[in-house]
Amino acid sequence: MNGVVTKSTGSNYVVKLPDGTRIDCKLKGKIRLEGRKSTNPIAVGDVVLIENNQGEYMITQIKTRQNYIIRKSINLSKQVQIIAANMDQAFLICTLVAPRTSLGFIDRFLITAEAYRIPATLVFNKCDLLDETALAYQAHIISIYKNIGYTCIEVSAFNANEVEGLKKLLSNKTTLISGHSGVGKSTLINAIEPNLNLKTGTISAAHLKGMHTTTFAEMFDLSFGGQIIDTPGIKELGLVEMRREEVGHYFPEIRNLMNACKFNNCLHENEPHCAVTAAVRAGQITEERYSSYIGILNGEEMDWKAWEI
Numbered sequence: 001m002n003g004v005v006t007k008s009t010g011s012n013y014v015v016k017l018p019d020g021t022r023i024d025c026k027l028k029g030k031i032r033l034e035g036r037k038s039t040n041p042i043a044v045g046d047v048v049l050i051e052n053n054q055g056e057y058m059i060t061q062i063k064t065r066q067n068y069i070i071r072k073s074i075n076l077s078k079q080v081q082i083i084a085a086n087m088d089q090a091f092l093i094c095t096l097v098a099p100r101t102s103l104g105f106i107d108r109f110l111i112t113a114e115a116y117r118i119p120a121t122l123v124f125n126k127c128d129l130l131d132e133t134a135l136a137y138q139a140h141i142i143s144i145y146k147n148i149g150y151t152c153i154e155v156s157a158f159n160a161n162e163v164e165g166l167k168k169l170l171s172n173k174t175t176l177i178s179g180h181s182g183v184g185k186s187t188l189i190n191a192i193e194p195n196l197n198l199k200t201g202t203i204s205a206a207h208l209k210g211m212h213t214t215t216f217a218e219m220f221d222l223s224f225g226g227q228i229i230d231t232p233g234i235k236e237l238g239l240v241e242m243r244r245e246e247v248g249h250y251f252p253e254i255r256n257l258m259n260a261c262k263f264n265n266c267l268h269e270n271e272p273h274c275a276v277t278a279a280v281r282a283g284q285i286t287e288e289r290y291s292s293y294i295g296i297l298n299g300e301e302m303d304w305k306a307w308e309i
Contacts, residue, residue, distance in 0.1 A: 181233025
């Protein structure tokens with residue numbers, strides 16, 4: 001039988017069959033021995049083949065993935081973690097305050113999505129908590145990403161009209177929902193689909209950071225069509241290794257100018273006749289995005305300016 005993995009706890013899996021039935025499965029041992037370098041060989045969203053072994057369902061094969069999104073394992077640097085597989089789009093939930101999502105984190109997420117050809121949307125949450133100055137800063141950040149082609153949405157989980165707008169974008173698609181702990185993913189999902197009644201958390205007053213409420217990735221069906229994959233809050237997003245000359249391909253505004261550079265192997269740092277650095281000087285590429293590119297190119301951790309209120 002074929003099915004779709006809807007929950008993964010690392011050793012046990014819930015698989016949804018074509019008739020909607022959900023069954024508990026374990027991973028057949030031989031799959032673990034195929035030399036995979038990921039910490040989780042099977043991810044939520046995977047299409048798998050299962051067999052009934054004397055009343056115990058075993059996953060025996062993973063079907064070829066349409067796409068997937070991964071990150072470096074923070075504790076095991078030589079391994080990667082598959083966040084989810086076979087999605088139509090990814091939503092990154094961002095907040096300017098309590099907690100703050102840095103531009104460096106946003107850029108790393110977008111690069112990962114670009115690398116695996118997953119359309120990404122930035123959802124700026126908790127807009128009801130922002131004062132006039134903070135809203136103006138958020139508008140500046142949004143303009144950076146809109147100008148290079150990304151969809152950006154401002155929302156509050158307590159604004160019914162804004163939630164309805166989100167539902168239209170989620171309808172009949174499989175969507176990954178990601179972000180730091182505390183950005184309001186669970187609250188927002190509960191507003192979109194109240195019957196799920198996901199556990200919500202609080203923000204640490206000392207550090208203005210969220211505490212985990214989602215422990216494992218899980219896929220939920222939406223009553224209006226489609227699925228969402230809720231993931232545990234990501235503290236850090238380590239990029240999977242890519243060659244330095246590939247990094248620019250995942251910045252749309254840099255990718256669009258590459259052919260205008262004099263040298264085919266231009267890294268857009270200090271090379272002569274570089275169309276990208278010329279565009280930065282002319283204000284056509286923002287300093288924020290270019291600095292993020294240079295930081296990632298040289299392996300630096302980017303953490304754009306803190307927003308204090």
